[in-house]
Amino acid sequence: MGSLFPKKPRQKSKSEPLSSKIPLTDELLKKSLANMEDLEIIALNTNIGTVFLYYIKTLIDNERLNEVIVEPLNHCSKDQIAKCLMNAKIEKLSNLEEAEKKIVQGSILLYDPTQNHWFATLLETPLSRSIEPPETETVIYGAKDSFVEQIDQNITMIRQRLPVTALKTETFNIGSLSRTKVVMMYIEDITNPEFITIAREKIKAIDFDQFLDSSQVAAFMEDHKNTPFPQFLETERPDACSNSLALGKIVFLVDKTAYGLVGPINFFHLFQSPEDYFLRWIIASFLRCIRFSSFFLALTLVPLYVAITTHNYEILPLQILYVLLETRSKLPFTPFWEATLMLITLEIIKEASLRMPTKSGQILGVIGGIVIGQATVQAGFVSNVFIVLVGISAIASFLVPNYLMTKIITLLQFFLLVLSSLLGIPGIVLGMIIIIAHLVGLTSLKQPYFAPITPLYLKDWNDLFIRGPLTSIKERPSFLSPLQRWRIKKRR
Amino acid sequence: MIIVIIGIGFVSQLNLFILSKCWKSRFLKDGAEGISKLFGKRMIRLYAFIGLFFIFMKMAIFTIGYSDIMHQYIFPSINNNWLILFIFLTSLYLASKGMEKTFQFVVIVMLSTFWIIFVFIPFLFAPMSSIHDLYPLIPNDPSLFSWKGVLLIWSSLSGPEYLIFLKPWLTHDKRQFMYFTIGNMISVLEYLLLFIAAILFFGSNYLSKTLYPTIDMIKYLQSPVFERMEIIVISVYLFYIVFALALFLLFFYGLSRLALAKWNLQTTRKGYLFCAAVILSSFLIFYNFLWKFSYKGFWGLDLEIALSSLSYLIIPIILWIAIKRKEDV
Numbered sequence: 089m090g091s092l093f094p095k096k097p098r099q100k101s102k103s104e105p106l107s108s109k110i111p112l113t114d115e116l117l118k119k120s121l122a123n124m125e126d127l128e129i130i131a132l133n134t135n136i137g138t139v140f141l142y143y144i145k146t147l148i149d150n151e152r153l154n155e156v157i158v159e160p161l162n163h164c165s166k167d168q169i170a171k172c173l174m175n176a177k178i179e180k181l182s183n184l185e186e187a188e189k190k191i192v193q194g195s196i197l198l199y200d201p202t203q204n205h206w207f208a209t210l211l212e213t214p215l216s217r218s219i220e221p222p223e224t225e226t227v228i229y230g231a232k233d234s235f236v237e238q239i240d241q242n243i244t245m246i247r248q249r250l251p252v253t254a255l256k257t258e259t260f261n262i263g264s265l266s267r268t269k270v271v272m273m274y275i276e277d278i279t280n281p282e283f284i285t286i287a288r289e290k291i292k293a294i295d296f297d298q299f300l301d302s303s304q305v306a307a308f309m310e311d312h313k314n315t316p317f318p319q320f321l322e323t324e325r326p327d328a329c330s331n332s333l334a335l336g337k338i339v340f341l342v343d344k345t346a347y348g349l350v351g352p353i354n355f356f357h358l359f360q361s362p363e364d365y366f367l368r369w370i371i372a373s374f375l376r377c378i379r380f381s382s383f384f385l386a387l388t389l390v391p392l393y394v395a396i397t398t399h400n401y402e403i404l405p406l407q408i409l410y411v412l413l414e415t416r417s418k419l420p421f422t423p424f425w426e427a428t429l430m431l432i433t434l435e436i437i438k439e440a441s442l443r444m445p446t447k448s449g450q451i452l453g454v455i456g457g458i459v460i461g462q463a464t465v466q467a468g469f470v471s472n473v474f475i476v477l478v479g480i481s482a483i484a485s486f487l488v489p490n491y492l493m494t495k496i497i498t499l500l501q502f503f504l505l506v507l508s509s510l511l512g513i514p515g516i517v518l519g520m521i522i523i524i525a526h527l528v529g530l531t532s533l534k535q536p537y538f539a540p541i542t543p544l545y546l547k548d549w550n551d552l553f554i555r556g557p558l559t560s561i562k563e564r565p566s567f568l569s570p571l572q573r574w575r576i577k578k579r580r
Numbered sequence: 581m582i583i584v585i586i587g588i589g590f591v592s593q594l595n596l597f598i599l600s601k602c603w604k605s606r607f608l609k610d611g612a613e614g615i616s617k618l619f620g621k622r623m624i625r626l627y628a629f630i631g632l633f634f635i636f637m638k639m640a641i642f643t644i645g646y647s648d649i650m651h652q653y654i655f656p657s658i659n660n661n662w663l664i665l666f667i668f669l670t671s672l673y674l675a676s677k678g679m680e681k682t683f684q685f686v687v688i689v690m691l692s693t694f695w696i697i698f699v700f701i702p703f704l705f706a707p708m709s710s711i712h713d714l715y716p717l718i719p720n721d722p723s724l725f726s727w728k729g730v731l732l733i734w735s736s737l738s739g740p741e742y743l744i745f746l747k748p749w750l751t752h753d754k755r756q757f758m759y760f761t762i763g764n765m766i767s768v769l770e771y772l773l774l775f776i777a778a779i780l781f782f783g784s785n786y787l788s789k790t791l792y793p794t795i796d797m798i799k800y801l802q803s804p805v806f807e808r809m810e811i812i813v814i815s816v817y818l819f820y821i822v823f824a825l826a827l828f829l830l831f832f833y834g835l836s837r838l839a840l841a842k843w844n845l846q847t848t849r850k851g852y853l854f855c856a857a858v859i860l861s862s863f864l865i866f867y868n869f870l871w872k873f874s875y876k877g878f879w880g881l882d883l884e885i886a887l888s889s890l891s892y893l894i895i896p897i898i899l900w901i902a903i904k905r906k907e908d909v
Contacts, residue, residue, distance in 0.1 A: 092678040092830075093849045400654065405807045511658075511666060514650060514815040518670050521822050524688050525670075529677040542687040 110184040112206050114199060117142065120188055134161045139169060142197040149213045156211065157196060169200050169207055181206040193267070216241060222324045224491055229366040234324040239269055239343040245326035246273060246341075250333060254278070260291045268299040269343040273329075278336045280569045283352060286533050287338050302342040302349050309340075309351075311531045316496045319532040321350040321357055328362050336570035338533070352533035354540070354567065356552055358490040359383065364555050373554040380553060382484035386497050389481045390427050391508035391516050393474060397423040399512030415471035424509035430470055430478050431505070433460060435498055438482075539567035581775060585733055589768035592737045596764055598896040599740060600757035603747065605903045611748040612834065612843050618902050621841070628839035632832065634887050636862065639828045641884035643667060644867050646821045653795060654811050660872075661864055667818070668860050671825035675833075676852070679749050682826050692819040697770055699813065700777045703797055709780035728885075735885045737767055738892030742831065744899065832859060 110116065121127050121142070130141040139161060143153070156176045164172035170180075181187050181197070187206065191197055194212030199205075219241075222234035235242045247255065258272045270291060274284055290309040299305055306320040307313070320340075323329060324347050329339045332350045340349040350357075359379050364372040396403055397416065404412065419426060437456040441449055461479075464470045485497045500523060507515035530537035540548035545566040550556040564570040607614040616624045647663040655663065675682055703709075740760060743750075753759070778793040781800075790796050798810040806812060833855045837843055870880060 092676055092847055092852065094846070400808075400811055403806050403808045403811050405802075405804065408805075511663075512654065513811055514654060514663075514818060515666075517815045517818045518666055518822075521670055521819060522673060525674040525677060525681075525685065528684055528688070529681050536684075538684075541691070542684040544687050 109182075112181055112184050112187050114140070114201070116184050117187055117197070120184065121191070132158065132161055134172075135164055136166065136168070136172070137200070137202045140199040140201065142191060142199065143195070143211070144191060147192075147194040147213060148196065148211050152211050153196065157198070157209070168203070169198055169205065173198075173207075173209070176209045178207045178209040181208050189267070214238075219245075225323060225325050225328070225362060225489065227361070227363040227366065230362055231325070231327045233326060235326060235341075235346045235348060237344050237346055239271060239341050242326070242341050242346075242348065243271060243273070246330050246333070246339070249326060249330035250275070255333065258288070262291065262294045262296070262305070263299045264295075264297045266298040266300070268305075270305060271341045273333060273339040273341065275333050275336070278334070278564070278570050278572050279338060280336060280571065282569075283338055283533050283535070287340075287351070290533075291340075299342065300344075302340070302345040302347045305340065305342050306349050309349075309533075311534060312529075315526065315530060316499055317355070317527065317530060317537070318358070318490070318492045319351065319353070319530065319537070321353045321490070322347045322492070323350060324348070325362055331362075331365070334575075336564050336568040352531075352535040352568070353537075354532065354535075355527055355530075355537055356540075358493045359488060361489040365558065369555055369557045373556075376555055377553060379487050379489070382487035383493075383497070386481045386485040386488075387500055387504060388516060388520075389477050389484070390431065390501055391504040391519070392513070393477050394423045394427050394505055395508035395512040395516055398509055403513070412471075412473055415473050418468050419471055421469070422509075424505065426470055426474060427505055428502075430464075430474065431498070431501060434478060434482055535567060540565070543567070581729065581779075582772065584730060585768060585771050585775060588730065588733045588737065589764065592734070592764050592768075592892075593761065595892065595896055596740060596760040597757060598900050599744060600760055602744060602896060602899045602903055603756045604754075605899075605907075607903060607906065608744060608747045611745075612838055615745075616838075616843070618899075618906055625839055625841060628835045631835050632839060634891050635828050635832050635835065636859070637880070637884050637887050639825060639832070639859065640863055640866050641880060643821065643825055643863060644871050645881075646817070647867075648871070649792060649795065650814055653814055660867065664863055664867060665860070667821060667825065668856075668863065670818075671822045671829055672856050674822060675826035675829040679746070679830050682823070682830060683746065683749055685823050685826070689819045689823045692816055696813055696816065697773065699798060699801065699809070700773060700794070702801070703777040703781045704773075706781050708783075710783075731885055731889050733771060734892065735888035736771065737764065738888040740764075741892050741895040742827075744895070745831070745834075829856065829859065 118129075124144065126144050126146045128141070128143055128145045132139045132141060141157065157173065160172050160176075161169070166172055170178060178198070179190075181190065187197055187208070190208040190210075193210070195208040195210045198207040198209070200207075216238040217236055219233045219236055221232040225234075233245060235245065243257065252275070254276045256274055256276050260270045260272065261267050262270055272284075272287060272291065287309070294305070294308045296304075296308060302322060306318070306322065310319045312319065321328075321332070326348075329348045329350060333339055337350055337352065340351070342349070359376065361375075361379075364376060367375070397412065401409060401412075416423075421429070437452065437460070441452050441456075444452060461475055465472055465475055481501075485494050488494055488497070500519075503523075504516055504519040507519040509515075511518065524538075527538045528536075528542055536543055539545055540552060547563060548565045548567060551561050551565075562576050563573055564575060566573075602608065607618045610617075612624075619627065643664065647660055647667060650663055651658065651660045674685060740763065774794055778797060779787055781797050782790065782793060787793055795810050795814065798813050799808065801809040803809065833847070833852055836855055837845075837847075837851070866880075
């Protein structure tokens with residue numbers, strides 16, 4: 089009943105390797121950790137005999153090593169390591185694989201040869217930066233903290249906002265080389281269990297060697313790989329994540345990444361700014377409508393110029409047509425090439441401004457604005473009217489709060505540009521139909537991406553184009569099928 | 581004609597009542613399999629062959645008709661084959677998303693096109709309009725009555741009979757008759773508004789002389805930014821055309837699988853594309869060898885009106901009788 093062409097399930101390989109559980113010995117461990125210059129092996133003479141410590145010194149907090157391990161062992165009068173190190177959280181080890189995993193994660197391995205016991209305790213160096221205001225999702229009002237690269241700290245920031253036991257976390261390790269820790273968070277009483285199952289399966293199915301960023305994790309979890317549209321919301325704001333959790337969504341935090349992933353999302357979430365919920369509803373609604381209009385304007389303004397000047401010039405009143413004809417009369421290029429060259433130039437300027445140092449940015453503004461803008465008009469390469477339209481279109485594209493969406497606009501602009509040059513205004517409409525058809529076909533964690541428009545959930549429209557008064561948004565979004573529909577305790 | 585539109589609306593309502601009765605049948609719930617239980621596999625194959633012809637004619641006429649309007653009003657210089665191709669490819673893409681997603685697209689179509697009806701409201705208050713143009717409401721002169729007009733309106737109201745085959749994809753709601761009634765009422769009111777606006781704007785004498793009165797009316801609308809509003813309105817109608825074509829493409833594909841007795845096999849990309857290639861080439865042949873040369877006296881339009889009227893009339897009745905017979909057994 090879903091797709092017209094369902095994919096055939098792939099047959100699993102019959103010869104899957106069995107997990108090897110090799111017993112841990114001193115010799116095997118040394119062999120496994122050979123050629124590691126930062127590996128330390130210390131023989132510590134204690135009252136209970138000689139104890140060997142294995143650790144990678146670049147990963148270990150040396151001060152804590154003395155405090156938690158060396159000192160207690162030196163003053164130990166008991167016969168077992170576990171009893172001496174009561175304050176350290178130690179785990180007993182039995183196999184080589186486990187030992188390897190622990191040591192590279194920043195644990196110290198303790199070997200008691202007299203009793204042939206192995207233990208591990210985590211003493212990882214806490215590398216973290218201070219919590220700073222968000223850079224990509226800045227707000228005037230509202231919280232000023234953003235995620236950092238330490239996953240535990242990120243979890244704390246969310247937990248502090250949602251101090252309930254129903255907020256559950258599940259940890260996964262992905263990446264055969266990076267062994268990246270991914271934490272899935274959800275509120276048990278609210279989030280639809282179906283989403284949790286889907287998400288869990290998706291994480292477990294990830295098979296890759298290294299993950300450097302949350303967007304890479306998202307790429308492996310997305311339902312549709314060949315689309316420019318993001319299927320997870322990447323946010324650096326803990327308040328946005330806790331709000332999503334409260335609505336019944338799932339948040340994924342990836343270690344060493346200052347961005348959280350939120351899913352399932354819909355297309356319209358990408359237009360919502362955290363500030364929408366801090367401003368008064370009329371103002372927030374107005375700004376949201378402006379954002380949607382800007383997106384539409386950024387997509388269609390340049391293609392519309394090409395369509396009108398190439399095919400449908402009769403659509404304009406004579407006065408406007410005169411202006412257009414006059415500005416275009418001496419241009420050597422057709423409208424399509426004029427637009428293509430200008431849009432590519434604009435993209436070059438945009439990309440350069442991102443890569444350049446801040447101080448050079450001003451120079452870029454001068455070059456972009458005066459030299460490329462004014463001089464190209466004077467040289468007769470581009471019309472005045474077109475420069476105005478490109479300017480409006482470029483500014484309008486920045487109104488979309490999601491950075492990924494800003495990038496998509498450029499791509500879609502080119503797509504519509506080609507269609508408009510071929511078929512004029514109907515070409516733009518056909519292009520829009522294709523884009524919408526594509527969006528209708530997308531899903532995020534198997535949930536419809538274009539909801540609540542289609543499938544239609546009229547109740548969710550209270551927080552769609554218009555952000556209704558907070559006091560009236562009493563229900564959670566229906567498209568998320570939350571376990572608890574109401575956000576309030578008492579209903580009339 | 582006003583009273584005729586209202587009258588046909590009532591008859592259509594009766595037809596929809598029968599359809600809503602059929603809707604409740606358990607046979608329709610399982611789609612093709614359920615219908616095959618209702619009629620038997622041999623009969624289903626026969627009906628499928630006939631249905632293919634009905635659907636092809638419907639698709640061909642509204643697609644080529646629309647591209648012809650586009651050619652006439654927006655692109656007189658372009659080769660119409662290109663327009664047909666682009667519209668078809670867009671529909672093909674939409675249909676490839678599957679029946680469920682294609683059907684979900686209806687909301688977008690509704691949002692994109694519903695406002696067009698309001699464009700016609702100013703024509704009701706045009707300075708030259710005279711209320712006398714609407715008289716006589718009940719014609720006593722038989723020469724004023726046109727069977728062709730009746731058939732045209734009846735065929736324009738057709739379409740809900742295809743909904744019955746979409747039941748597996750739609751919510752099995754008990755209030756189906758209410759939804760049918762709302763849809764029928766909106767359609768009748770829309771035709772009434774368009775007819776009244778056209779007759780008030782053109783006058784009864786001149787109205788019959790225009791081929792596309794509603795589009796010609798929009799030509800007279802002006803705004804400070806756009807002078808030829810009909811270019812925008814016609815273009816926006818693409819949402820409706822693409823959606824309808826995509827839906828009928830899927831119907832055609834489904835029916836051809838029934839006709840070839842392949843309903844138990846999984847749908848394939850190859851089969852779908854082959855089906856699309858057959859339809860597209862038929863469209864192009866249809867347009868280049870039949871439509872282009874004899875548009876005004878073309879029999880295809882009359883045939884399509886007759887087929888749509890027939891399908892709207894007989895599908896509910898046949899279904900109802902078959903269901904009654906099976907349930908009695």
